[in-house]
Structures are given as C-alpha cells and as structure tokens.
Amino acid sequence: MSTIENQGLMRHSDKTVLSIDNKYLSEANLDTFIDILGRTITNTLRFRIETDCVRSAEVGALVSDKNTTQSLSEDGMSLEELIQLYERSILPACINFGSPKFMGFPDTGTQLGGILGAILADLLQQNLINGQICSPSATQVELTVLQWFRSLVGYEVFPLASVWDVGAIVTHGGTLSNTIAMMLARENHFPGSMQLGLRKMKPAYLVVPRGIGHYSVKSAQMWLGCGSHLLEVPTQNYRYDLDSLKETILAHAQDVMAVVAYAGDSRTMTIDNLCGVRDVVRSIRNNIWLHADACHGHLLGASKKHESMIDGISSFDSISIDPHKSIDIPYTASALLVRDPSTLKKISTYSDLIMQQDFSIGQMTPMIGSKSWMSLKIWFAMQNLGRKGMGELVETRIDNARLFADLIRDHPDFSLLNKPDYHSVIFVYRPEKIKCDQRLVNEVNSAIYREMVKEGQWYLHSFTLPADDLRQGLVRPLRYMSGNIRVNETKLIEILDYIDQLGARCLGDLVL
Numbered sequence: 404m405s406t407i408e409n410q411g412l413m414r415h416s417d418k419t420v421l422s423i424d425n426k427y428l429s430e431a432n433l434d435t436f437i438d439i440l441g442r443t444i445t446n447t448l449r450f451r452i453e454t455d456c457v458r459s460a461e462v463g464a465l466v467s468d469k470n471t472t473q474s475l476s477e478d479g480m481s482l483e484e485l486i487q488l489y490e491r492s493i494l495p496a497c498i499n500f501g502s503p504k505f506m507g508f509p510d511t512g513t514q515l516g517g518i519l520g521a522i523l524a525d526l527l528q529q530n531l532i533n534g535q536i537c538s539p540s541a542t543q544v545e546l547t548v549l550q551w552f553r554s555l556v557g558y559e560v561f562p563l564a565s566v567w568d569v570g571a572i573v574t575h576g577g578t579l580s581n582t583i584a585m586m587l588a589r590e591n592h593f594p595g596s597m598q599l600g601l602r603k604m605k606p607a608y609l610v611v612p613r614g615i616g617h618y619s620v621k622s623a624q625m626w627l628g629c630g631s632h633l634l635e636v637p638t639q640n641y642r643y644d645l646d647s648l649k650e651t652i653l654a655h656a657q658d659v660m661a662v663v664a665y666a667g668d669s670r671t672m673t674i675d676n677l678c679g680v681r682d683v684v685r686s687i688r689n690n691i692w693l694h695a696d697a698c699h700g701h702l703l704g705a706s707k708k709h710e711s712m713i714d715g716i717s718s719f720d721s722i723s724i725d726p727h728k729s730i731d732i733p734y735t736a737s738a739l740l741v742r743d744p745s746t747l748k749k750i751s752t753y754s755d756l757i758m759q760q761d762f763s764i765g766q767m768t769p770m771i772g773s774k775s776w777m778s779l780k781i782w783f784a785m786q787n788l789g790r791k792g793m794g795e796l797v798e799t800r801i802d803n804a805r806l807f808a809d810l811i812r813d814h815p816d817f818s819l820l821n822k823p824d825y826h827s828v829i830f831v832y833r834p835e836k837i838k839c840d841q842r843l844v845n846e847v848n849s850a851i852y853r854e855m856v857k858e859g860q861w862y863l864h865s866f867t868l869p870a871d872d873l874r875q876g877l878v879r880p881l882r883y884m885s886g887n888i889r890v891n892e893t894k895l896i897e898i899l900d901y902i903d904q905l906g907a908r909c910l911g912d913l914v915l
C-alpha cells in the first residue's frame with residue numbers, strides 16, 4: 404500500500420526533500436489521507452455506539468503508568484502508527500457519553516448534524532475574529548444562529564446592519580458566557596470601570612441561590628476583580644425563596660451588582676420562578692443586573708408544551724446558553740445573549756489587529772481572540788432537528804425523567820429528592836434499615852458511586868446538595884440526567900437493579 408510518506412518523497416525526488424512536507428495536506432496525499440480519515444472515523448463512531456460507558460475500565464497505557472512519561476517521537480510517527488497507538492491506548496479508555504448506559508450528563512455529542520458540522524468546521528479553518536478576511540460565510544452563519552437563539556428565549560431579533568445589532572456572542576463554554584455576563588454586570592454597577600479600573604472599593608454583591616449554583620458566576624466575580632461578595636439565598640425546592648430573596652437584596656440594595664437565577668441549575672435542573680425573581684428584584688432597584696443561567700433550560704423555548712417554564716426570561720438583562728449541553732453537539736459551544744444589544748459596546752475590544760469592520764465579531768468578544776467556527780455545528784444541528792425536533796427532544800427528556808422518578812418512588816430501597824422539572828432526577832439509595840442514619844446513607848451512596856466508576860459499565864453523576872427533605876446538612880445523592888435519548892425504559896429498570904445490588908454490597912462492606 405502506498406503511504407502518504409512515500410508519495411511525498413516521490414514528488415520531491417528531484418530536489419531537496421523537506422522531511423515534513425509530506426505531512427501536510429496536498430494534492431499528492433489527498434486520496435491516501437481520505438482513506439485513513441475514513442477508517443479512523445469509522446472505528447471511532449463504532450465506539451460511540453457501543454453499550455458500555457468505556458471499553459476498558461483501565462485508563463489507557465499511554466497515561467496510566469505514572470512512572471513512564473510517553474516520550475515525544477524524535478523523527479515523527481506515521482499516521483498509521485499513530486492510529487494504532489490511538490486505537491490501542493487512548494480510545495478504549497475514553498468515556499462514551501453517548502452510551503445508553505451513560506446517564507450522567509445530557510451532552511452526548513451524538514446529534515448527527517452537529518457531528519458533521521463539527522468535522523467540517525475543523526476541516527475549513529475559519530477564524531471568527533474577523534469577517535471579511537477570516538470567515539466571510541462563517542460570520543453570517545454565526546450571526547444567524549445567534550438570532551435563532553434570541554427568538555427561542557423570546558428576545559427581540561433586530562435587522563443586522565453590523566455585528567453590534569445581534570446582541571449575542573458565541574463563546575467556548577457556559578463558564579465564559581457567565582463570566583462575560585458578570586463583566587456586563589460589573590460595568591453596569593461601576594460605570595466606566597473598563598477604562599478607569601475598579602477605583603471604588605465598595606462591595607459589589609452577587610446574589611445566588613444557596614447550594615445549587617454553578618461555580619462560574621462566583622469565580623467570575625473574583626476573576627473580574629470584584630472580590631468575593633456572595634449573598635447566598637435560601638431555596639425552597641431548589642428555587643429562590645422569594646421572601647428571603649427580597650430581604651437579602653433590601654439589606655444591601657445599593658451594593659447588589661447582579662442577581663443570578665437558573666433555568667436549570669447544575670444539580671437538580673430546576674427552572675426557577677423567573678417572573679417571580681424579576682418582580683422581586685425590579686421592585687427594589689430597576690438597574691440591578693439580572694442574569695439567567697439557561698445553559699440547559701433555554702431549549703424549553705422550543706417546546707410548545709413546556710415553553711411556559713421559562714416565562715419571564717426575556718426580561719432578564721442577559722442569558723447564557725450551552726448548545727453543547729442542550730442539543731447534543733460535540734464540545735464546545737456556548738453563547739451569551741443580551742436583551743439590549745448596545746450593552747455589548749461597553750465591553751468591546753479595540754485593537755488595530757482586529758478589523759474595525761461592520762462584521763468583525765472579534766470586536767465584540769472579550770477574552771477571546773482567534774475563535775473556531777463553533778457555530779457551524781450548531782447551525783447543522785438546529786437545521787437538522789428543526790424547531791419541532793428540538794421540542795421533541797425536550798419532551799422526551801422530561802418524559803424520561805418523570806418515568807425514572809416514578810420508578811424511584813415505587814422502589815422501597817430508594818428515596819427521591821426532587822420533583823423533576825426538566826431532565827434531572829436526584830435520589831439516594833436508602834433502604835429501610837438505614838433510613839434514619841444520614842451519615843451512613845451518604846457513605847453508602849459515595850461508595851456506590853466509586854464502585855460504579857471503577858466498573859465502568861454504567862454512569863450516574865454524584866455531588867453534594869443541601870438536604871431539603873432530610874433537613875440535615877448535605878446529601879450525597881446520585882443523579883440520573885435524561886439528556887441521552889438512547890436511554891430507554893429497559894435501561895432505566897436495569898440501572899436501578901444494578902444500583903440496588905451494588906448498594907447492598909457496599910452497605911455490607913461498610914457495616915462489617
């Protein structure tokens with residue numbers, strides 16, 4: 404078989420051969436490369452449709468042996484050699500979020516349009532920093548996708564005379580989207596701080612629901628030089644307790660920089676009472692920055708049946724969304740949407756290295772320079788699913804979460820800790836004989852989690868949560884997240900049996 408390497412050599416037989424020349428895409432190696440690409444992609448996609456979460460619970464030889472660091476090849480390896488190494492040592496220990504036994508997170512990365520768009524974006528090498536010279540059609544695709552998301556959450560969509568009319572930016576993840584939202588909140592609270600710096604040292608409080616928020620907003624407050632001034636408000640059923648929210652804000656009214664509400668918090672996926680939160684905040688001070696973290700919940704806007712759950716979100720000043728979580732596209736893709744597009748000008752970037760053209764997105768994206776074409780996979784996925792398909796996805800997730808919650812309720816060895824709003828079911832293994840011993844309940848659930856990860860067949864997630872119904876400290880629950888539509892009723896019954904048996908074993912070990 405001819406290899407890319409010797410094709411390169413033949414081409415340069417009459418001049419000095421550059422040893423790396425044949426390792427770059429060219430006419431001479433195109434066919435061989437297509438063959439290699441096809442075979443590798445096929446093997447990888449076969450892995451993605453396997454049943455267990457990992458092929459080998461052992462971490463790959465490449466990284467597992469702490470005593471041997473893989474040395475960097477001196478002369479370079481051929482693609483065939485690299486693929487063998489990848490298939491032997493790297494792929495088998497990759498975790499497969501798309502397996503029907505993977506129930507930890509919704510981001511499976513299995514939406515076909517999304518996969519195609521992700522591959523094409525990598526092949527096309529467009530840079531979303533500048534429109535005309537780096538990404539002429541990509542910029543248009545990106546702005547289009549952002550407008551679709553605006554309409555999903557009920558924000559007004561404006562005609563585009565320039566990038567400044569779109570009122571949204573694509574970022575690399577929810578953490579960055581939330582951080583940029585906090586930057587807007589800071590600028591709103593300390594006008595001019597972008598230019599003048601933070602000269603007034605009065606506090607800039609950030610209000611969040613206690614125990615369920617994502618770390619990104621708290622960290623952003625510190626990353627942005629505002630210090631750690633967090634006001635954590637008690638919740639009821641994982642939603643802001645509105646009386647406590649009011650009391651908290653009133654106690655610090657002039658110093659509150661932002662209030663963050665979740666349309667799908669990271670742990671329970673509860674959708675907060677967004678109208679209620681808005682009304683409380685606005686009744687106290689009209690210019691407190693209101694941010695909705697809808698990294699998960701924005702997709703509810705695609706379902707006629709469930710869209711009312713995010714009523715009120717369009718009156719928030721900013722909304723973060725994570726399509727890599729919501730529509731199963733390959734990592735990563737997020738966006739920050741702002742109600743009033745002109746606010747983005749307050750945190751704009753000026754440099755003559757970024758074109759000051761109407762359609763240079765880089766002017767609008769703080770903390771991001773070169774940017775890959777993340778929006779192409781979103782575009783492919785949204786067009787592939789259509790609004791109806793996205794609605795169906797939401798409805799299937801909610802149906803599956805409710806089904807699993809019913810299975811938990813009916814099972815004597817488990818306790819349900821939330822009434823699922825969207826796609827998260829929180830529960831603990833708690834058989835009758837240990838019901839009142841919360842320390843043991845936590846220990847056994849932690850042990851179940853550790854053993855499950857070690858065995859590598861199934862995956863449920865685990866974390867700490869304020870013990871709403873147990874009324875004592877923190878719980879260490881397990882969580883089924885019904886994002887993965889390959890998970891069906893049979894698998895839900897099977898995992899409960901598996902956890903029940905594992906729980907009995909772990910409990911036996913603990914009380915021995």
Ligand SMILES: Cc1ncc(COP(=O)(O)O)c(C=O)c1O
Pocket residue numbers: 575576577578579581617619665667668669670696698699725737
């Ligand atoms: C509610 C919420 N917000 C923000 C984030 C951060 O998103 P990312 O991991 O894309 O940075 C997460 C991640 O799980 C999340 O659940």
